[in-house]
Amino acid sequence: MDILTKIQEEVAKSLLVHYECDVDSDTVLINQTKADFEGDYTVVLFPYIKKVKRSPDELGNTIGTHLKESVADISDFNIVKGFLNVSFSDQYLVKQLDSISQIENYGDFPKRSEKVMVEFSSPNTNKPLHLGHIRTILLGWSMSKIYEKAGYDVFKTCIANDRGIAICKSMTSWKNYGNGETPESSGIKGDFLVGKYYVEFDKHLTKEYQEWQASESASNLFKSKAKDEQTEEAFFKAYKNTYFNEHSAIGKQVKEMLLKWEDGDEETKALWSQMNNWVYDGHNATYANLGVSFDKIYYESETYLKGKDVILEGLKDNTFYKEKDGSIWVDLEDVGLDKKIILRSDGTSVYLTQDLGTADIRYAEQAAEKMVYVVGDEQDYHFKVLFEIMKKLGRSYANGLYHLSYGMIDLPTGKMKSREGTVVDADDLVEEVIEEARKGAKERGEVSQLDKDAQDEIFRRIGLGALKFYILKVNPKKRMMFNPQESVDMQGQTGPYIQNAFVRISSIFRKLGDIPELDFSAYALEPAEKELVKSLLQYPQVIEQAANNYDPSLVASFSYVLAKQFHKMYHDVRILSAETEVAKVFRLRLCKTVGNVLESSLNLLGIEMPERM
RNA sequence: GGCCCCGUAGCUCAACUGGAUAGAGCAGCUGACUUCUAAUCAGCAGGUUUCAGGUUCGAGUCCUGACGGGGUCACCA
Structure with a gap:
C-alpha cells in the first residue's frame, strides 16, 4: 500500500481510538509540506478540531505520536497552527529510490481494457497548417502519449475536411488563373500552392465586389436595406456573404463546381482529388517535421452522407422533428440549449450532421469508450449540442465523449487573421x-x-x-500569448x-x-x-x-x-x-x-x- | 442584447481543485567557470490576486453584483 493511503488510514484510526470520532480515511487531507516548513507531508487538522473539541496542538500531538509509532517510515513530526507536518526517514526515501530505479519503465500503469480515441488537427484541405493547428496537434499528441502511459489503448485520428465550398474556391481559382501550375512545375509545396489559389480567389472576389458596389443597383440596395446610421462600409462588409451567394459571377462558378462535385462529375472529382492530394502531401510533411502521426485519417467526403441515416433514425423516434419547409431540427431547450438545424430543407448535410455520422462510424470501427475531440474553444457550443444529441439518441458511448477545448493563440501584434496576412505558418x-x-x-x-x-x-x-x-x-x-522571441528562448x-x-x-x-x-x-x-x-x-x-x-x-x-x-x-x-x-x-x-x-x-x-x- | 470563458509581479505563466507567509521564468540589478557541460547556480527588487459585498475556522479558488477582455448566437465548417 502506498504510504499516503497508510497515513490517511492511521489518522482515521487514531481519531477513532482516542476521540471516538469516526472519519472516512479517504477524506483525510494530506498535502506536500510547503518549502518553508520542516517536514515532507502535511495533515490538515482543522476539520477535526471542532468535532473532538481539543486544541490543535493536543490533537496534533496525539495523531503525530500515533503515526510515528504505527508507520515505520515516519521519523518525526511537528505541529504549526493546525497543520501536522510529518517527515520521512532517509532510509525510506533511499529504499524508494532503489526500487524505482530498478523498474524498467517507471510510471507505466498496468494495461487497462479501455480504449481512447483522440482526434486532433482536423484541418481544412485548402491551405497550409498554421500556428493555431500546432496547438491542437501538440495537445492531441501529448494526450495520446499520456493515455498510453496511463495504460489505455490509444487510437489517434484526424478528420480531413476535404469537401465543401472552401476547396471549391481553390479549385475554381486554380482553373481560372492557374495555367496548369503544379507543385512540381512551380517548386511550391502542395498545401501552399492550393492556399495560394484560395487567397487568389478572395482577391478576385473582392475586386469584383468593389466594382459592383459602384453600380446603381448596389447603391439602391444600400439606400433601401441599410439600417439607421449604418455606414456604407459597414453595410457592404456585412453584405459580402449575400453578394457571394446571389450576385457574384465567380461565386456562381464556385457553386456550380460544388453541385458538379455532389453529382459525381468525373472531371470535377479528378481536379478535386488532385488538389487535395497536393495538400495532403504538404500537411504530411509538416506532421513529419513535428514528429507526429495518426493511426487513421477519416475523410469528410466519405462520412458526411452517413449522418443522414442517423437523422432518419432520430426522426422515427421523435428525437428530431421536421419543419414545414422540410428541414429537420432538434429541440434542446429542455437542457438549456436552443433549437438547432441538423438537415437543410434541400436534404443536404450541415456541420452537425457530419459529426453525428462520424461518431457512429468511428465507434462501430474502434469501439472506443472514450472519445476526445481536441478542438478550439470557439466550438464549445457546437460540442455541447453534439453530445446532448448523442445522449438523446441513447448512444452507449455518449458519456465518454469529451471536448478538450483549448484557447486561441494571440500574437503580440493581435489576433491571427489569414485575410490580413498575420498568420504564422x-x-x-x-x-x-x-x-x-x-x-x-x-x-x-x-x-x-x-x-x-x-x-x-x-x-x-x-x-x-x-x-x-x-x-x-x-x-x-487558457487563451495564450505567443511571443515569437520567447518561443525560441x-x-x-x-x-x-x-x-x-x-x-x-x-x-x-x-x-x-x-x-x-x-x-x-x-x-x-x-x-x-x-x-x-x-x-x-x-x-x-x-x-x-x-x-x-x-x-x-x-x-x-x-x-x-x-x-x-x-x-x-x-x-x-x-x-x-x-x-x-x-x-x-x-x-x-x-x-x-x-x-x-x-x-x-x-x-x-x-x-x-x-x-x- | 442572451449564453459561455477569462482577469494573479512591468511581461509570460504556476498555485496539488477550499489550507500555512500567493510561487517560477523573462526583463532589471549583484555575485559564482583552472572543477562532472555556465543553455547552470546563488542573491536583490518586484503583489490590496480588477473592484464591491457574501459564505467559511480558512477564499486567488465557491456565491452575488459591477468593471474590463474574448468567444458564440448561419439552412458556414
Missing part, C-alpha cells in the same frame, strides 16, 4: 526554432566535433523542444533547460559507464537529493492527474521542477568525485533515474532528448 515556425537552436549551439561549440547529420538531429530536437514546451506548459483551456523555464539536465547526466555516464555495485541503504541524504527523490515518487500521480484533467501542462511543470532540482543538486554536490564511495554510487543511481524520468516525461510532451548540446 507551421513550417516557417519549425524552421525558425531549429535555426535558433543551431545558432545557440554554434556559439557554445560543444557539438562541433560531431558529423553534420548528428548535429542537425540535435538542433532539431532542441528547437522543437523549445517550441513544444513553450506551447504545452500553458493550461490548454533556451534559458529558464524552457524545453532546452530540461534537455540540458539530461545532457549533463548523459555526460557523466559517458565518462563512467556502469554504476558500481554497492549497498547504499544507510546513506544519509543531502537536502537537494531528498527533494529529487520526493519528486521522482510523484511521477505516477502526475501522469494520472494529467490524464484525468486532460492537461499536459501538469507534466510540463513536473519536468521543469525535476530539472530545476537536478541542476541545483549538480551545483551543490560532486558526483564522480563524491566524498565517499557510497555517496557516489547513490548519486549515480539517482542521476540515472532522474535522467530516465526526464526523458520519459518529455516524451509525454512529444519532446526528444539530445545526448549532447
Whole structure:
C-alpha cells in the first residue's frame, strides 16, 4: 500500500481510538509540506478540531505520536497552527529510490481494457497548417502519449475536411488563373500552392465586389436595406456573404463546381482529388517535421452522407422533428440549449450532421469508450449540442465523449487573421526554432566535433523542444500569448533547460559507464537529493492527474521542477568525485533515474532528448 | 442584447481543485567557470490576486453584483 493511503488510514484510526470520532480515511487531507516548513507531508487538522473539541496542538500531538509509532517510515513530526507536518526517514526515501530505479519503465500503469480515441488537427484541405493547428496537434499528441502511459489503448485520428465550398474556391481559382501550375512545375509545396489559389480567389472576389458596389443597383440596395446610421462600409462588409451567394459571377462558378462535385462529375472529382492530394502531401510533411502521426485519417467526403441515416433514425423516434419547409431540427431547450438545424430543407448535410455520422462510424470501427475531440474553444457550443444529441439518441458511448477545448493563440501584434496576412505558418515556425537552436549551439561549440547529420538531429530536437514546451506548459483551456522571441528562448523555464539536465547526466555516464555495485541503504541524504527523490515518487500521480484533467501542462511543470532540482543538486554536490564511495554510487543511481524520468516525461510532451548540446 | 470563458509581479505563466507567509521564468540589478557541460547556480527588487459585498475556522479558488477582455448566437465548417 502506498504510504499516503497508510497515513490517511492511521489518522482515521487514531481519531477513532482516542476521540471516538469516526472519519472516512479517504477524506483525510494530506498535502506536500510547503518549502518553508520542516517536514515532507502535511495533515490538515482543522476539520477535526471542532468535532473532538481539543486544541490543535493536543490533537496534533496525539495523531503525530500515533503515526510515528504505527508507520515505520515516519521519523518525526511537528505541529504549526493546525497543520501536522510529518517527515520521512532517509532510509525510506533511499529504499524508494532503489526500487524505482530498478523498474524498467517507471510510471507505466498496468494495461487497462479501455480504449481512447483522440482526434486532433482536423484541418481544412485548402491551405497550409498554421500556428493555431500546432496547438491542437501538440495537445492531441501529448494526450495520446499520456493515455498510453496511463495504460489505455490509444487510437489517434484526424478528420480531413476535404469537401465543401472552401476547396471549391481553390479549385475554381486554380482553373481560372492557374495555367496548369503544379507543385512540381512551380517548386511550391502542395498545401501552399492550393492556399495560394484560395487567397487568389478572395482577391478576385473582392475586386469584383468593389466594382459592383459602384453600380446603381448596389447603391439602391444600400439606400433601401441599410439600417439607421449604418455606414456604407459597414453595410457592404456585412453584405459580402449575400453578394457571394446571389450576385457574384465567380461565386456562381464556385457553386456550380460544388453541385458538379455532389453529382459525381468525373472531371470535377479528378481536379478535386488532385488538389487535395497536393495538400495532403504538404500537411504530411509538416506532421513529419513535428514528429507526429495518426493511426487513421477519416475523410469528410466519405462520412458526411452517413449522418443522414442517423437523422432518419432520430426522426422515427421523435428525437428530431421536421419543419414545414422540410428541414429537420432538434429541440434542446429542455437542457438549456436552443433549437438547432441538423438537415437543410434541400436534404443536404450541415456541420452537425457530419459529426453525428462520424461518431457512429468511428465507434462501430474502434469501439472506443472514450472519445476526445481536441478542438478550439470557439466550438464549445457546437460540442455541447453534439453530445446532448448523442445522449438523446441513447448512444452507449455518449458519456465518454469529451471536448478538450483549448484557447486561441494571440500574437503580440493581435489576433491571427489569414485575410490580413498575420498568420504564422507551421513550417516557417519549425524552421525558425531549429535555426535558433543551431545558432545557440554554434556559439557554445560543444557539438562541433560531431558529423553534420548528428548535429542537425540535435538542433532539431532542441528547437522543437523549445517550441513544444513553450506551447504545452500553458493550461490548454487558457487563451495564450505567443511571443515569437520567447518561443525560441533556451534559458529558464524552457524545453532546452530540461534537455540540458539530461545532457549533463548523459555526460557523466559517458565518462563512467556502469554504476558500481554497492549497498547504499544507510546513506544519509543531502537536502537537494531528498527533494529529487520526493519528486521522482510523484511521477505516477502526475501522469494520472494529467490524464484525468486532460492537461499536459501538469507534466510540463513536473519536468521543469525535476530539472530545476537536478541542476541545483549538480551545483551543490560532486558526483564522480563524491566524498565517499557510497555517496557516489547513490548519486549515480539517482542521476540515472532522474535522467530516465526526464526523458520519459518529455516524451509525454512529444519532446526528444539530445545526448549532447 | 442572451449564453459561455477569462482577469494573479512591468511581461509570460504556476498555485496539488477550499489550507500555512500567493510561487517560477523573462526583463532589471549583484555575485559564482583552472572543477562532472555556465543553455547552470546563488542573491536583490518586484503583489490590496480588477473592484464591491457574501459564505467559511480558512477564499486567488465557491456565491452575488459591477468593471474590463474574448468567444458564440448561419439552412458556414
